[in-house]
Amino acid sequence: MSHLQPDEALYSLLCKYLLNEAEAPERAWVDAWRKEGPANEAALAAIQRLLEAPAPAIRDFGISTGSSWDRLRATVTAQPATAAPEADIVPLRRKNTWWIAAATVAVLLMAGFWGLKRLGAGEQSFSGGQTAALNDGSRVQLAGNSTLTVDDDFGEAERRVRMSGKADFDIAPAAGKPFIVEAGGTEIKVLGTRFSVSFDTTLFIQVESGKIQVTDPSLGEPVVMTQGMSLRRNGADGGFEVSSGQSDHPMVFRDVPFGLVLETVEKRYHVNISVADPAMLEKRITVHFSGESVEEVIDALAYMVSASVESPTPGSYMLQPL
Structure with missing residues (x-):
């Protein structure tokens, strides 16, 4: 031994x-x-x-x-x-x-x-561009400029992490031990699901499966989100703007990175959208859609970033800079 x-x-x-x-x-x-x-x-x-x-x-x-x-x-x-x-x-x-x-x-x-991988008394830190494999079986895929910090008592009474940037969460179920993500002053409480979070000056959450609860004590009652729903919050003092994910529900974007807008449109209309110039994804836009077809939405988005639209195959769109 x-x-x-x-x-x-x-x-x-x-x-x-x-x-x-x-x-x-x-x-x-x-x-x-x-x-x-x-x-x-x-x-x-x-x-x-x-x-x-x-x-x-x-x-x-x-x-x-x-x-x-x-x-x-x-x-x-x-x-x-x-x-x-x-x-x-x-x-x-x-x-x-x-x-x-x-x-x-x-x-x-x-x-x-x-x-370098441990902070304090057992606290862990992960930086962007890697997948954080947590000891409860959960996995967090971090984007290049993202950070994730795992509390030193993770897995005892609860599973709490703090993040900034963008990350995709695949959370393992654990009865009686909720998974909690802190993004600024907002808490996302999970019982086992797949969802993504983007947090800089704007908070953006999308739920792929399962159920989460989003809370900020300053806003009163928490918001419960299920599959297909998305939530946005502009700044620390902004309110929660929730979309049901249904095709007839308005999509409202206020000062949101273009890349996140494209992800929302892809999930809403079940299409694939790519860009020839990655710099487009960092542009921030404000737009409101309500009931438009996917072609109308994509044409409007292309106009906002000065791009043309190509559709090489059905359900697939490419934005080319003009």
Whole structure:
């Protein structure tokens, strides 16, 4: 049985990986771990440099190896040095001695890298461009400029996280332990669902499945959202604007990034919309639709960002800059 602490076990595994002594499942685990963030890759590179450093030269100080082993054995076992035959004592091979030393020093040197993933007493932080795999089985896909912080008591009485930017949440059910997302002054309470959140100066939420509850104590009663519904809030003092997701319900956008508008239209009309210039997605627009056809909506949106519309296949639209 291994008595290594979690961090020691991790760095021992990384040493095995770099020395090509890891088994296939261990290598697969490390390969996935390397992709979780730049800090992990930096930690592995530092251990690689340590392992490639020349092993310290062994000097002969005229000490009798046999008598030294006898004294060490007598000290550890409190038995006479002759309790076991000399043949039973096999000194460690130099390679293994260097490997163990490297792993031990790596634990001390790399504690700082591991700290990049942990804040405070167990609090975790994730940055954009990665999928945060939480210990309850939930997964959060973060956009490039997003952050997610997981409380240190996550999973005890509740599962609370804080986020900014844009993220897609796939929440694992957990009876009696609601999942709560803090986005500014707004709380999103989940019991097991798929939804997306975008939060900068504007809060935008879309529910793909299940049910969530959106709350701000300053606004009174919470809003319950189900599949297909969306919610917007402009600024910390704005109210909640909720859309039912039904085709005859108005779509209201006030100072919302164009990319979020396209996502809403795609889900409402079950179409695919792409843009030739990604810079379009960052433009902020204000528009109100009520009952228009998908072609009318897309034509209006293209006009607002100075683009033409192409439809290479039914249900698929491409916006090209003029």
